[in-house]
Structures are given as structure tokens and as C-alpha cells.
Amino acid sequence: xxxxxxxxxxxxxxxxxxxxxxxxxxxxxxxxxxxxxxxxxxxxxxxxxxxxxxxxxxxxxxxxxxxxxxxxxxxxxxxxxxxxxxxxxxxxxxxxxxxxxxxxxxxxxxxxxxxxxxxxxxxxxxxxxxxxxxxxxxxxxxxxxxxxxxxxxxxxxxxxxxxxxxxxxxxxxxxxxxxxxxxxxxxxxxxxxxxxxxxxxxxxxxxxxxxxxxxxxxxxxxxxxxxxxxxxxxxx
Amino acid sequence: xxxxxxxxxxxxxxxxxxxxxxxxxxxxxxxxxxxxxxxxxxxxxxxxxxxxxxxxxxxxxxxxxxxxxxxxxxxxxxxxxxxxxxxxxxxxxxxxxxxxxxxxxxxxxxxxxxxxxxxxxxxxxxxxxxxxxxxxxxxxxxxxxxxxxxxxxxxxxxxxxxxxxxxxxxxxxxxxxxx
Numbered sequence: 075x076x077x078x079x080x081x082x083x084x085x086x087x088x089x090x091x092x093x094x095x096x097x098x099x100x101x102x103x104x105x106x107x108x109x110x111x112x113x114x115x116x117x118x119x120x121x122x123x124x125x126x127x128x129x130x131x132x133x134x135x136x137x138x139x140x141x142x143x144x145x146x147x148x149x150x151x152x153x154x155x156x157x158x159x160x161x162x163x164x165x166x167x168x169x170x171x172x173x174x175x176x177x178x179x180x181x182x183x184x185x186x187x188x189x190x191x192x193x194x195x196x197x198x199x200x201x202x203x204x205x206x207x208x209x210x211x212x213x214x215x216x217x218x219x220x221x222x223x224x225x226x227x228x229x230x231x232x233x234x235x236x237x238x239x240x241x242x243x244x245x246x247x248x249x250x251x252x253x254x255x256x257x258x259x260x261x262x263x264x265x266x267x268x269x270x271x272x273x274x275x276x277x278x279x280x281x282x283x284x285x286x287x288x289x290x291x292x293x294x295x296x297x298x299x300x301x302x303x304x305x306x307x308x309x310x
Numbered sequence: 311x312x313x314x315x316x317x318x319x320x321x322x323x324x325x326x327x328x329x330x331x332x333x334x335x336x337x338x339x340x341x342x343x344x345x346x347x348x349x350x351x352x353x354x355x356x357x358x359x360x361x362x363x364x365x366x367x368x369x370x371x372x373x374x375x376x377x378x379x380x381x382x383x384x385x386x387x388x389x390x391x392x393x394x395x396x397x398x399x400x401x402x403x404x405x406x407x408x409x410x411x412x413x414x415x416x417x418x419x420x421x422x423x424x425x426x427x428x429x430x431x432x433x434x435x436x437x438x439x440x441x442x443x444x445x446x447x448x449x450x451x452x453x454x455x456x457x458x459x460x461x462x463x464x465x466x467x468x469x470x471x472x473x474x475x476x477x478x479x480x481x482x483x484x485x486x487x488x489x
Contacts, residue, residue, distance in 0.1 A: 198487065200403070203480045204347045207355035210473065214362055 132279045139276060142265045149262045156255050160242050172238070179235035181218050185228045188213060346404075349488060350396040353387040356481045363474055368466045375453055376474070382449040383481075386442040395433050398426050402489040427489070447485060454478055 154173060161172035188209060196202035243259065246252030286292055357380055364376040390396050405423050434440075457475055 197480055197483045200347045200349060200352050200400070200484055200487070203484050204352050204355055206480055207352065207359050207477070210476070211355070211359050211362065214359070214366070214473070 128279075135272060135276055135279070139269060139272065142269055146262055146265050146269075149258045149265075153255055153258045153262065156252075157239075157242055157246070157259075160245050160249075160252075161238065164241060164245055165238070172242075175231075175235045175238065178218070179232045182228050182232045185218065188218075346400070348396045348400040349403075349484060350387060350391045352481070352484050353383055353390065356477065356484075357383050357387065359477055360474075363470055363477070367470050368464055372467060372470075375456055379449050379453050379478075382442075382446045386439075386446045389434075389439050389442045392433070395430055395439070398430055398433075399489055402426050402430075403487060406489065430489075443485065443488065447482075450478055450482060450485075 154176075157176075158170070158172045161167050162169065165172075191209065192206065195206050197206075243256060246256055246259075360376055360380050360383070364373050364380070367373045367376065390399070402423055405419055405426075454475075457471060457478070
């Protein structure tokens with residue numbers, strides 16, 4: 075049964091990866107992924123063309139993700155100090171206080187993953203406890219004090235920060251130089267949304283596909299000679 | 311021709327002896343790489359985390375109590391790693407787990423476990439480890455009580471208190487697994 079599920083997942087994932095290559099509809103949730111160049115001559119009857127497109131798409135995605143990450147960093151270096159200044163003036167916060175709240179609230183996803191991993195820890199084994207101690211230590215050292223918290227409390231913190239941020243943005247809109255900052259904030263949100271949307275595709279191509287290739291039934295199921303010949307760089 | 315026979319026999323018996331050594335459950339008295347995490351490793355991590363929590367606490371009394379627990383854990387740790395006893399303890403625990411997961415108990419496993427337990431007793435005839443362990447249990451019990459008695463915790467220490475409770479609970483589970 076798990077094998078069956080895995081194979082079904084594999085088939086779905088492969089389909090997911092190949093659909094854009096064939097120049098068809100982009101799967102839901104991956105909307106921002108750049109469509110491959112609409113090449114009329116490449117209506118994919120020839121498998122080599124598909125594979126080459128797959129590589130190109132992956133390279134393009136990787137390059138775009140890298141560019142976006144750099145742009146997000148760049149925006150943050152301008153936007154965050156401004157937001158922090160507004161928050162200090164509005165709420166009489168100490169220097170760095172708003173930045174701290176932001177960091178805690180943006181780590182909510184990390185917290186979610188942590189809680190999930192924690193649930194799977196076998197408390198009755200030394201190995202499990204050792205994993206818990208390590209993950210807790212890393213989180214504490216990084217200043218994430220949500221380790222011992224409930225997910226509900228984390229969500230409350232996130233909500234609290236979002237409310238404060240709304241007020242900060244309202245104030246920014248009133249200021250002449252704040253308008254440009256708001257635009258940067260919107261750009262950052264859009265880029266973050268985009269990177270979240272293309273994350274599954276990148277994860278599949280960059281990590282999971284390699285993993286699946288080691289799976290015993292992979293070669294029997296996936297006709298690589300037809301669909302995915304090995305890239306010139308010697309992927310396999 | 312006559313001389314070749316004893317040589318062949320001795321070669322055969324040497325091979326058999328080697329094979330026996332390799333297959334014997336007691337092969338390799340030294341801790342092997344497959345042993346994984348031992349109680350000593352867990353204790354070291356517990357001490358490391360508790361020390362970090364101590365620096366994070368805003369309450370001097372709480373910090374003092376954490377210090378007491380850490381001191382007991384350090385005593386227990388130094389005794390538990392004496393003379394390679396820690397790896398034997400781990401082996402016993404793992405064998406117990408294996409035995410619980412199997413329907414029947416292998417005679418050789420039972421024998422090996424008895425041997426390991428005997429070795430442990432010989433290594434620590436005064437029962438220092440057992441004493442340190444019960445002191446650790448007592449210290450943890452007292453600490454848990456005091457954590458539970460804090461009626462109006464300092465909000466700044468709330469997260470630290472939660473983390474402390476979790477650490478104590480998890481470490482208690484480990485102690486209860488000790489052979």
C-alpha cells in the first residue's frame with residue numbers, strides 16, 4: 075500500500091513537472107513559475123525537446139529564485155529600518171523591538187515545522203530525546219522562544235504583529251516618503267508569495283527527483299529514455 | 311603428506327575460531343559505532359540546554375534551582391561514563407528493546423544481557439550510579455514541584471518555564487529507561 079501511494083505520488087509529481095514543459099496549463103499553486111518560451115516548433119512530440127525544456131525550466135526557476143531572494147534582501151535593508159522607525163514613533167517601542175516582533179512572527183512557519191517534528195519524536199527512546207534536546211537548543215540559541223509554546227500562542231503572536239504592521243503601514247501611507255516604502259513592501263510581499271508558490275516545484279526538481287531516482291521501481295515506472303533522458307551534465 | 315594434515319586442521323580451526331568470534335554476540339567489548347545515542351549523550355545535551363535556560367531565566371531563585379539540577383546531572387554523568395559503563399548500559403537497553411519487539415526471546419540475547427549486567431555490577435560494586443540516579447530523580451522531583459508551585463510566574467520567564475518543564479519531562483523518560 076505505501077508503495078502504491080508512493081508510485082501514485084511519483085506519477086503525479088512527474089506529471090506536475092512535465093505539464094509546463096509540454097507547454098500546457100500551469101498547475102494550480104505554481105502560477106508564478108515562468109512559462110517556458112512558447113516555441114511553436116517545440117510541440118513536444120520529440121522527447122529530447124521535453125528534457126531540454128525541463129532543464130531550461132529548472133535553471134530558469136533556480137536563477138529566478140536566486141534573483142528574487144537577493145531583491146527581497148535588498149528591499150528589507152531599506153524597508154525594515156524605516157518601518158522600525160515608524161513603529162518606534164507610533165508605539166514608543168525601544169530600538170529593535172519591532173524588528174524582534176517581526177522576526178518572531180515570521181518564524182511561525184519554522185515553528186510549525188518544529189511542532190510537527192516534535193510530535194513525531196519518540197520520547198521513550200534516547201535517540202528521540204536527543205533529537206528534541208538538539209532542536210530545542212538550536213531554536214533557543216536562535217532566539218526562538220516558541221519551542222515550549224503551543225501553536226495557538228504562536229498564531230496569536232503572528233496576529234498581534236500583523237495588527238501592529240497594519241497600523242505602521244497606515245502611518246507610512248500618510249508620509250510623503252512612506253508611499254515609496256509601501257510600494258517596496260508590496261513588492262516584497264509579492265516576491266515572498268511567488269517564492270512560496272514555486273517552492274514545491276523547486277523542491278521536487280532540486281531534491282526529491284534525485285531521491286526518487288534511487289527508488290527501486292523508478293526505472294520500471296519512468297521511461298526516462300522517452301520522457302527524461304539524462305542531461306548532458308551527467309545528472310544520473 | 312602427513313605433515314600437511316595438522317596444518318590444514320589448524321588453519322580450519324583458526325578460521326572457525328575467527329568466525330565464532332565474529333558471530334559471537336559478545337564480539338567487540340568496546341563500544342561500536344552502531345550503538346547510537348547513549349544515556350551519557352542525552353545527559354550531556356540535557357546539561358547543555360539547562361545551562362542555556364539558566365542564562366535565559368529572569369528569576370534568581372529559578373536560576374539557583376536549575377543550577378542544583380545541573381550539578382546533580384553532572385554528578386550522574388561523570389559516574390555513568392566511568393569505565394565504558396555507558397556503552398554497556400546502552401547495549402542492554404537496545405537489547406531489551408529488540409527483545410520486546412520480538413515475540414520470543416533469544417537465549418543468546420538473554421545470556422548476553424546477563425553478562426552485561428554482571429559486568430556493570432562489577433564495574434560499580436558500590437552502586438554509585440544507582441545512588442546518583444536516585445539523587446537525580448529526587449532533585450528533578452523537587453524541581454518539578456517548585457515549577458508547579460509558581461502561582462504567578464513572571465511573564466518574562468513564561469517561555470523558559472515551559473521549556474524547563476519539557477526538558478524535565480523528557481529527561482525523566484530517559485531516566486526511567488535506564489537498566
